[in-house]
Amino acid sequence: MKLDDATIEKKLLHFPDWEYHNNAIHAEFEFDNFKDCFSAMSRIAFECEAQNHHPDWTNVYNILKISLSTHDADGVTNKDFKLAEAIETIVEVEE
Incomplete structure (x- = not known):
């Protein structure tokens, strides 16, 4: 289910x-x-x-840019925040 702007801002x-x-x-x-x-x-x-959810991303040398949205819902959902949380954990380990 697509989240409204206020919910997204709060989660961010x-x-x-x-x-x-x-x-x-x-x-x-x-x-x-x-x-x-x-x-x-x-x-x-x-x-x-594993989550069956895939980002739009680009990589130039040492920079990784990631965009998450749920195409089926035409916006941001809890699936995006779940994946963002996993990405944060992975990136922290790398640093």
Whole structure:
């Protein structure tokens, strides 16, 4: 179920790396080098498969940009926050 803007903003208080715009939540992570970034992406990919929920993401050298939204709901849902939480855990381990 699509969350309303107020609910999304409230949930984002627990996700300081993330912001909400263009009907999705977005984060950008910087790593020491490409290898560390790609390693995190690989770990995130396994989590995405486990949750059957996949990000729109881009990687340039050591920067990973991620956007999460639920296409079926045409907006942000609890699935996106669940995946964001997992991504945060993976990125923290990498750093």
